[in-house]
């Protein structure tokens with residue numbers, strides 16, 4: 234069995250250090266908004282190259298509180314994609330705004346930046362580009378459109394920590410960058426966690442208040458906030474892991490290029506394309522194949538932990554029925570939803586495992602084609 238992700242292998246390397254850090258927190262008696270969260274926020278700001286970060290409960294809250302801090306709410310529209318995890322649009326819904334979907338570029342799976350302008354209305358307040366699978370969006374075009382139309386930009390970097398666009402970290406282009414430390418992410422905690430990045434002091438202060446019941450001073454509440462803080466245990470674990478992220482991302486890239494090599498003679502498998510001048514961090518290694526559902530089933534039967542991210546595009550989810558964006562509205566999103574499959578990808582993956590994955594995938598595709606043609 235080759236899983237899509239094996240967290241235990243990473244734990245085998247850093248477990249002793251993690252356990253020591255966690256025990257220190259447990260003994261310290263300080264569990265919320267203590268020294269680890271503070272230190273982690275500074276270490277993250279240094280790593281990303283932004284002025285400030287604020288630790289939160291989740292990536293979903295990072296997106297949600299970024300929207301709140303920009304005063305986006307009822308009656309407003311936010312442009313994003315339907316080819317992403319639901320949390321992106323959920324955050325828009327939580328503040329009472331409406332998601333407006335733009336189709337993806339089928340080469341990168343990211344928002345087709347050239348189609349944003351056509352989706353702008355007088356109600357549009359922001360764009361949320363999602364750097365999906367660890368691949369940066371085309372930030373030059375996005376920032377340019379945003380500037381011309383006076384729109385905010387919130388980058389969903391939940392799958393792309395450490396990815397670079399023209400040498401600059403994703404999350405530093407817009408008003409906000411949002412990260413998730415969900416355990417399966419490139420930098421994962423051992424529970425939920427998230428963080429916003431920003432270089433605007435006022436926006437930082439607003440998120441600090443919002444995450445703690447809407448007040449910067451204890452028992453002084455200026456607005457409706459939430460309870461969304463990165464706890465000390467998670468922060469301590471993440472501080473152990475952060476120094477490894479560059480090396481882990483680098484390993485993911487090596488694996489991605491090795492997969493590309495293994496698939497280069499198989500015309501049925503479309504390997505990921507990278508946008509020029511970017512550094513992709515391969516949260517997922519996602520290919521496009523024929524007979525995807527059939528092949529997916531066969532892979533599972535053969536012990537390959539392949540996954541579908543995501544099996545239903547967001548505009549066709551029940552939660553978004555009210556938008557009236559029906560089938561056929563986002564052709565590339567819909568087409569790619571039926572073709573994509575993500576293969577095992579994590580830093581500790583071995584070359585032998587990759588060879589097994591590749592061989593099995595190629596065989597399963599061939600088998601599925603012979604089945605379909607009879």
Ligand SMILES: *Cc1c(COP(=O)(O)O)cnc(C)c1O
Nearest residue numbers: 291292293318320321391413415
């Ligand atoms: C994981 C993820 C989120 C949400 O993060 P949580 O920490 O699970 O709330 C948002 N957007 C994308 C693209 C993600 O992959």
